[in-house]
Amino acid sequence: MLVYTSDHSLYCAKLRILLRHKRLSFSEASPPGGGGSSTYLALVPSGNIPALVDGDLTLTDSEAIAEYLEEKYPEIPMLPDTLVARAKSRERSRFADTRLEPALRLTFPHVDPKTRDAAAIKIAHAQINLRLHGLGIMLERSELPRERLWMGDSGTIVTLEWIALFEGTIVPKLEWPEVVQTYRSDMLKHQAVAEELTAYRPAMLHYMQEKGAL
Structure with missing residues (x-):
């Protein structure tokens, strides 16, 4: 492939x-x-x-x-084996793609401090906090075990890593629900996540350096 x-x-x-x-x-x-x-x-x-x-x-x-x-390739499944659990995994995927990531994306035009718009960053900051709060509620209500990696986790954890990287540099300190912080730590224990983020982080930092944010 x-x-x-x-x-x-x-x-x-x-x-x-x-x-x-x-x-x-x-x-x-x-x-x-x-x-x-x-x-x-x-x-x-x-x-x-x-x-x-x-x-x-x-x-x-x-x-x-x-x-x-x-x-x-169903041999290592990334969707649960019940109807409701599969739906909840897909819900997490869509939340990450259509709510959490778009809130983060509001900041991308303003990464460069020379062209940063303080009013736009304030709006982005509020939206990211809103989506982190929403994710926290979803995680509290979720019955998906975190010792397994689900399809809905892959986009969520990458977006959270970008948000953490931008915090304090692009946007002010954020309001991280404790359950989201725990979820992030749990996701980093998965080998595939840890390996990808180890390989991917240099590209993230290079992007920040190109934009003059580091």
């Missing part, structure tokens, strides 16, 4: 956690011609990154790829 990735993409890191956890062999390449180029769009019409090439199949969207790999 070939995966088109970019160095600091959160969604690429999310996908690599799943691939590592399932112990699947894959290679990575940058989008031919660069993301958004006519060359890449000829291969991947949506232009999305990451994109998976598996034989004749080309597939985009990290969630679609995750579901595909879960069905094709």
Whole structure:
């Protein structure tokens, strides 16, 4: 399998956690011609990154790829075996992608201190706190055991690592619910998460350095 990735993409890191956890062999390449180029769009019409090439199949969207790999390689499952638990894992995935990550993304135009907008950062700070609070409530109500790594965890933990990196540098101190802090620690105990974040953190720091934030 070939995966088109970019160095600091959160969604690429999310996908690599799943691939590592399932112990699947894959290679990575940058989008031919660069993301958004006519060359890449000829291969991947949506232009999305990451994109998976598996034989004749080309597939985009990290969630679609995750579901595909879960069905094709069920030997190390990342969805629970009951209807409700599977739904709750998917709910966590969607919360990370549509609520937590977009709150973080509000800060990206303002990483460079030379062009940082204090009012925009204030809004982003409030949104991130709101989503951390919401995640805390979801985790308190969740019955998914944390000694297992679920599909809904991979994007959540990467987003939390970005938020932690930005705290104190891009955004002021945040209100981390204790259950979210514990969840983060529990996730870092998983080998696939630890390995990915060890490999990925230099790209995160390089992004910050390029933007003049470090």
